[in-house]
Amino acid sequence: MAEQNVDAVLxxxxxxxxxxxxxxxxxxxxxxxxxxxxxxxPVYVAPAFEEPKVRQLLRVGDAVRVWQEEESPYRLVAQLLSEWRAEKLAFDEATPWAFVAGIRSEAPSIELVDPVGTVAACRAVKSPAEIAIIRWAMGLTLDVHRRVHEMLRPGMTNTEIAAAADRMHREGGADGGNTFSIVAFADQTAYPHGPEGEQTLRDGDTVLVDIGCAVHGYQSDLTRTYVFGEPTERQRQLWAVEHEAQQAAFDAAKPGAPCSDVDEAARAVIAKHGFGPDYKTPGLPHRTGHGLGLECHERPYLVRRNDTPLTPGNIASIEPTLCVYGEMGVRLEDHFLVTESGAEWLTKPSESIDKPFG
Known part of the structure; x- marks a missing residue:
């Protein structure tokens, strides 16, 4: 906080x-x-009726200031800022606008500071303990992927498969089941966030499974794409382009490299093969990757014009989805850890369309 010249954080x-x-x-x-x-x-601000429960959860500090339903919680925040003689306040990025506006009304002289350099910057660099938990969660999800691949049968629905993955995550020791699930077949695999409604698996379908779980609150997030049956030459071609783009992006992930370099590396491969360019489809219509930790999507974001340098301890995905609407999509998603000397995968990427799990 001192380095960023911030007096308080909400x-x-x-x-x-x-x-x-x-x-x-x-x-x-x-x-x-x-x-x-x-x-x-820390000093906690809470509704009065929640104080007993909040006190059960406290691990750092024990000061709780409460407000009744008809009172303004922002007045309590303003009082604290005054007591601390604070002039600059940073927020978490996810702070609702209503909270920000309320504090502005009660403390009009306070200067609001961009939270990226304080809260987000701390969370973006993972500790050894965080890395170990995330690595374990990713391993669990990769195992679930393998088991899902082995259980596929004609006539199965995407909702059945998602439910099976949920059960496997629970059996494997996750906090709960799936934190999310995208299961798509055939042409619906081109939609980055999945199909609408239920689908039935048929021989020759492209299959995309994107699932994750949480372990001690830390997220996993992995996508595999393969074919149920014998791939066609077209399916092999598109899968190979995606695989090449994922590897190129990984090769660009180095400490000190701008996040945008990783995105550009993937996008260059896709354009080289006649797709895109830029965000045009058929091609890659979204960023190449995102950070991961207590949230599935957090900083750093691997996207064009993001000049934030990669830092040892960063964890992020590489998932440059190749979308060919009306035909199929391919997404291969794994996460990497930035190290002092380069980057390392947290999970082993797919080898080929025929051997998605080695």
């Missing part, structure tokens, strides 16, 4: 509150969160 419910204080509480219309100053323990 963390409402959500991933950042859990990251900095250990308190697991979701976001809602009521302000419940922590105020962190340059010195001392």
């Amino acid at each position: 963390l409402p419910g959500g991933a950042s509150l859990r990251y900095f204080t250990g308190v697991g509480w979701g976001i809602s219309e009521r302000l419940l969160g922590a105020m962190i100053g340059r010195e001392g323990d």
Whole structure:
């Protein structure tokens, strides 16, 4: 905070509150969160009726300031800022506008600071413990992928497969089942976030499975694409382009390299093979990857014009989906860890369309 010249940080419910204080509480219309100053323990702000439960969750500090339903929680925040003689306040990126506007009305002289250099920057660099948990979660999800691949039969529905993956994640020790699931067949694999409704698996279908779980709150997120049956030459061609693009992006992932370099490397391969260019389809219509931690999508984002340098401890996905609407899509998604000397995969990428799991 001192380096960023920030006097205080507000963390409402959500991933950042859990990251900095250990308190697991979701976001809602009521302000419940922590105020962190340059010195001392956090001070929690909560609805009065939630105080008993909040106190059960506290791990760092024990000061809780409460507000009744008809009172303004933003007045409590303003009082703390005044007591701390704070002039600059940073927010978590996910802070609702209603909270920001409320604090502005109660503390009009406070300067609001971009949260990226404070809250987000801390979370983007993973500790050895975080890396170990994420690596384990990714391994669990990769195993679920293998088991799903082995169980496929003609006539199965995408909803059946998602339910099976959910059960496998639970059996494997995840916090719950799937945190999300995308299962698509045939031409519906071209839609990056999956089909609408139920599909039935047929011989020769392209199959895309994108699933994840949480372990101690940390996320996994892996996608595999393959063919149920014998691939056609066209399916092999598109899969090979995606595979090449994923590898090129990984090769560009180095400490100090701008995030945009990773995106451009993938996009260049796809354009070389006659797709795109840029975000045009058939081609790659979205960014190449995203960071991952307590949230499935967090910084750093591997996207054009993001000059943020990759830093040792960053974890991010590489998933340059090749979308050919009306025909098929291919997404191969694995995550890498930035190290002092380069990057390393957290899971082994697919070898080929015939051997998606080696």
